[in-house]
Amino acid sequence: MTSMRESQQAQFKEALTLRDVSVQVDQKTVLQALNVTVPSGKLCAIIGPNGAGKSTLIKAIIGMQALSGGEVRVLGGAVRERRRSIGYVPQKESVDWDFPISVADVVLMGTYNRLSLFARPGKAERELVQRCLEQLNISDLSQRQISELSGGQQQRVFLARALAQRADVYFLDEPFVGVDATTERNIIALLKNERERGTSLFVVHHDLQTVPEYFDYVLMLNQRIIAFGPTADVFNAENLSKTYGGTLHFLHAADARTGSDSL
Amino acid sequence: MIEAIYSFFADPNIQWVLFGTMLLGLTGGVLSVFAVLRQQSLLGDVIAHAALPGICLSYLLFGIKSVPLFLGGALVSGLLAGWLIQVIVRHSKLRQDAALAIVLSVFFGLGLMLLTYIQQLPNGNQAGLSRFLFGQAASLIASDVRLIAICALVTAVVVILFFEQWKTLCFDPIFAASIGMPVKMLHFLLTALIVVIVIIGIQIAGVVLVAALLITPAMSARYWSQSLASMIWLSALFGCLAGLLGTVTSVVLGDIPTGPVIILYGAIIFLLSLLLAPGKGLLMGGRRS
Numbered sequence: 001m002t003s004m005r006e007s008q009q010a011q012f013k014e015a016l017t018l019r020d021v022s023v024q025v026d027q028k029t030v031l032q033a034l035n036v037t038v039p040s041g042k043l044c045a046i047i048g049p050n051g052a053g054k055s056t057l058i059k060a061i062i063g064m065q066a067l068s069g070g071e072v073r074v075l076g077g078a079v080r081e082r083r084r085s086i087g088y089v090p091q092k093e094s095v096d097w098d099f100p101i102s103v104a105d106v107v108l109m110g111t112y113n114r115l116s117l118f119a120r121p122g123k124a125e126r127e128l129v130q131r132c133l134e135q136l137n138i139s140d141l142s143q144r145q146i147s148e149l150s151g152g153q154q155q156r157v158f159l160a161r162a163l164a165q166r167a168d169v170y171f172l173d174e175p176f177v178g179v180d181a182t183t184e185r186n187i188i189a190l191l192k193n194e195r196e197r198g199t200s201l202f203v204v205h206h207d208l209q210t211v212p213e214y215f216d217y218v219l220m221l222n223q224r225i226i227a228f229g230p231t232a233d234v235f236n237a238e239n240l241s242k243t244y245g246g247t248l249h250f251l252h253a254a255d256a257r258t259g260s261d262s263l
Numbered sequence: 264m265i266e267a268i269y270s271f272f273a274d275p276n277i278q279w280v281l282f283g284t285m286l287l288g289l290t291g292g293v294l295s296v297f298a299v300l301r302q303q304s305l306l307g308d309v310i311a312h313a314a315l316p317g318i319c320l321s322y323l324l325f326g327i328k329s330v331p332l333f334l335g336g337a338l339v340s341g342l343l344a345g346w347l348i349q350v351i352v353r354h355s356k357l358r359q360d361a362a363l364a365i366v367l368s369v370f371f372g373l374g375l376m377l378l379t380y381i382q383q384l385p386n387g388n389q390a391g392l393s394r395f396l397f398g399q400a401a402s403l404i405a406s407d408v409r410l411i412a413i414c415a416l417v418t419a420v421v422v423i424l425f426f427e428q429w430k431t432l433c434f435d436p437i438f439a440a441s442i443g444m445p446v447k448m449l450h451f452l453l454t455a456l457i458v459v460i461v462i463i464g465i466q467i468a469g470v471v472l473v474a475a476l477l478i479t480p481a482m483s484a485r486y487w488s489q490s491l492a493s494m495i496w497l498s499a500l501f502g503c504l505a506g507l508l509g510t511v512t513s514v515v516l517g518d519i520p521t522g523p524v525i526i527l528y529g530a531i532i533f534l535l536s537l538l539l540a541p542g543k544g545l546l547m548g549g550r551r552s
Binding site: 011059062063064080083086088090094095096099100101102105106109112113115120121145161165 | 283300302426427430431433434435437438440442443444485488489490491493494
């Protein structure tokens, strides 16, 4: 597994390439002519105001949202050739947490990307699930029904499932929404750890204050790409103002950036 | 008394009917789990109501009472309704529930109008068409039951083959698609099976109530189960039980249509589950989630 991962990483310097990507939903343009190339092995934030098209962008990248134009390439190939290398963590509100299923069985779904159509997961897959649960400190919840989990635990389950995918590029849609501070610290440590192993991660993020601390790259989106690059270079008041149109978010972020602790 | 019960179950006609309703309840029970978890339980309701004009039109067109023709007509108008809902949702500002309600009432209204018209025709051989409204299990014959059995078998095979896929699809469809599962095919297969079981069930439970076969067993089973597999087994059992008790009651009491009785038993099972299920039942320390 490791050698395959390394060879893929060595082979593809770019985690993600967007060429003229446009998306329309209900005849309205949501994303317009996005062009970007993101190197692999980075932890990249996707930020922008509500309605900027952040979730739509992720869905367009993983092929869940039809493009009205342009091309997406992941690790140098078309998305359908890279399915097994792509991990996706949806917003946790997108599923029914009353579904009759145990924590371990949800995480097990992460291994289905390597399963052929009629195959059943076996011992190796179940052991992998246990390791992923341990990584997120929820191995004690393994047999628990998901309906009994707290918000933070739900998010950990989703991340454990993502780990079980053993992907090279991850897309996470707001993983910090509705989680407690401890969970947020655990998650970011985990994401950074994955990055150290050469994995590329894209995270839709809302809390501008933590951007410089968490992410080494940032993509600022508002239907178009306003700015993209290393956080230190592009995460500044001017770009934030262009992205958010001078709303409250921007003020908070500017404070955080200049070291003010007024918040 | 015992002899009376024995001779009742020894009657080959009643055996066929019982076999048919139990199999239908069982198959409906299995599919209801996926319909409910996929939040598509109303789809069956729409298809069933929308089948009525199809049944009436096929009688008006061909002038004979033939079950395969009726089911064909039901299928066509049911599918037309399903297609219309998608068109409405895609090309208007209406949401899914509004589209469902509109299509259901328009088709059902049309069906009732045609049915009334047919019943006023002078030629007299239209008697019995109204049994499609509430269902009449006693009218089942061997070929109907064979059809139900085939449908049950196909459902069983598909559920066993695609269990993990359907589980993933119902829990998290976007994730399922993101790992490259053939989501459209899996979804189509599920919808097709639901449509077929609804159409076949119309004879037994009637267009008004057949959809309840696709809701109550799963809702009841949800109270008792910790996993999808146990929910499916229980739901099948509940559906089967309601079919059995409903048919026996309907046949014993005579002129009572089968559909409503089966549905009532389904509702009783649901009520018992709601109150008594360990941990979740209202009388067992359960709370509303």
